[in-house]
Amino acid sequence: MADQNNKKVVKVYDTEQDVAVSLAKYVADLSAKFAKERGSFTVVLSGGYLIDNIRKLTEPPYVDSVEWSKWHVFWVDERVVPRNHVDSNYKLAFDGFLSKVPIPAGQVYAINDALSAEGAAEDYQTVLKHLVDTGVLAKSSVTGFPKFDLMLLGMGPDGHVASLFPGHPLLKENVKWVTHIMDSPKLPPQRITFTFPVINSSAYIAMVVCGPGEVDAVYKALGKTANPELLPVQRVTPEEELRWFLDKVAASKLQE
């Protein structure tokens, strides 16, 4: 299914394994494109099971063929916990992905875990501004916000993306690049998160959803019945392409 108007593509695969295979090729192709065009590839990770979905990148042929030296890695959100804590999105990504591929350590931009939620959000925004100033990170000519090459996102059962939850005032933040939340409905409560203007200024977004947990949210987001109150995931509109990677289970209500 492809929608040319809002650059949305929905791909449904038989199994989660097929999603992982296709997602690895998609990421590797974009890595090659941006490495050639810009000399670097800026990639944003989320937490959750997305990290498991990108496992094929750590295996042949990709582990040997991707230009890992061009990668710059960021997080769309992070929990305010030490980096070695079981709830840390950095730890999840390090254990499942970053420790298995040769991305230079200086190009992995973890959120500062020694600061408060507010301080860590401000600090991360400062890091991003410096990278825009030095040309590592592109800037959107449309919005003026940083333009990441690719965001790899998951979605929660309530339709949340990053740490942007349904009905929360942070959905309306339109000035800050990075902000903080002290009352996340999903634990842990203190987090930092990219804002929608930053998410929507990115070039490409892969939205990866597999398994039974998000069947209803996928249906609300992509089904034929109009959803009166937009889920956070329905506000995601990157500049080039939003591509959904679903397995048959996650898409089961769409096919009814």
Ligand SMILES: O=C1O[C@H](COP(=O)(O)O)[C@@H](O)[C@H](O)[C@H]1O
């Ligand atoms: O709390 C979070 O949840 C979302 C979705 O996670 P999942 O386990 O349902 O895949 C995740 O994308 C976000 O980064 C994380 O902090």
